């Protein structure tokens with residue numbers, strides 16, 4: 001999600017924007033696709049054969065230098081980053097990890113909705129015209145330049161959740177094919193303030209708006225509309241409005257196995273209240289009803305009509321994939337990943353307009369390269385293969401990782417575990433580690449004693465209601481069923497304690513996160529904590545790569561069913 005762990009603790013109001021300020025990826029016909037021949041690994045710098053702070057600093061310094069122009073996908077700087085990462089993987093001794101290739105081209109579709117579009121809702125024959133931006137946002141992920149929906153009946157489906165392992169189905173007993181589903185954000189546990197429902201305050205997968213659209217598409221709906229409320233979404237309407245304006249990025253429908261809705265969007269809470277009242281329904285009462293087990297969907301005496309025009313463009317970028325083949329079970333793999341892309345340059349802005357992305361996420365790329373170095377020099381060599389994916393288009397919506405999961409080099413049912421690194425701590429050693437989405441998988445059972453040996457304790461992120469676990473690349477593996485760890489330093493600094501840690505996080509969130517000032521700074525960066533994190537993440541992967549264990553999700557986790565199914569051989573992606 002390009003949300004660093006530290007600021008997750010404090011500046012989480014920024015959370016929603018993380019994947020949305022997307023740079024514009026290049027046209028596939030541009031020189032973007034040139035190969036990387038002839039790139040020096042890094043001048044005369046002599047790398048060590050282990051996880052090493054100087055090596056890490058050198059990698060970050062280069063990747064976040066102005067010469068790489070903020071690593072926008074499809075820009076010359078982005079291509080330079082891809083070539084540099086490939087050269088480093090080669091220097092370390094990795095092999096090409098994508099069926100004999102270093103690169104994986106990620107085709108994508110850019111959709112820009114015509115924002116003069118209105119949403120027409122007729123309630124008991126009375127028309128309501130909703131305006132783009134102020135009342136609603138609407139878009140399509142279908143790749144279709146024109147979407148026409150005429151008089152589609154509205155149905156209130158509560159939270160729009162079908163969760164068999166929780167025995168909860170908001171779609172029970174109702175057919176929504178061709179209809180427009182209207183639903184609440186987050187999940188019943190959050191709004192009911194009830195720890196016995198879902199996971200209480202902590203957002204589950206079912207609370208994420210992405211899930212809600214996907215479920216509505218599986219049910220055959222024509223459109224899905226989410227009612228905004230700031231506490232439930234964890235951000236204000238402005239964030240929704242801004243992130244749904246302008247270009248939106250998706251994989252081409254052909255590259256993505258999940259069904260898609262013709263149209264999806266949000267309406268403001270104020271508009272929803274009016275529409276419900278006009279339909280003879282009380283929105284507050286609907287919230288209460290939706291929070292109760294056994295909720296039944298409510299057909300509204302209303303219809304939706306939409307004529308949505310969008311500009312569609314096809315573009316592409318590249319993942320870089322290196323592999324260390326396993327010594328005894330090379331067909332099975334542990335995956336380390338970090339997104340290489342950032343926000344590029346913004347030529348229209350005065351002053352420094354290069355978004356260097358040093359913390360976000362040159363640190364993560366440097367991190368997986370350092371871990372690769374440790375694996376490459378490990379004796380005995382890992383039994384399973386270890387895959388290192390520098391993914392693209394994370395900032396555009398986790399697209400590089402989504403494409404990889406749909407087109408994996410090692411089949412998903414042979415992928416034992418995933419460790420994702422997105423924005424590392426550079427403020428020094430900590431007494432703690434933050435596990436985003438703690439309580440998810442058995443990978444935490446491996447991490448716990450490793451962290452304890454370092455004198456560190458594990459804890460969850462401090463705003464679990466924001467659903468941070470669903471906002472970075474590993475999430476695409478999780479959805480497919482592969483247990484994924486997303487962890488890093490906590491905020492209790494050895495030097496200065498929690499106050500200093502929180503101050504550092506706040507400072508980063510306010511002054512550097514997604515800004516040109518996210519730069520490498522030899523004078524202030526303290527890498528001893530970063531090295532501890534890398535040591536811990538290496539150790540977790542080493543355990544899985546050196547064993548025949550198949551870590552799973554904890555009981556009750558939404559992704560466990562997918563894992564169980566693939567491990568039982570019933571299904572599983574065997575591409």
Ligand SMILES: [Zn+2]
Nearest residue numbers: 001002361422
């Ligand atoms: Zn990031």
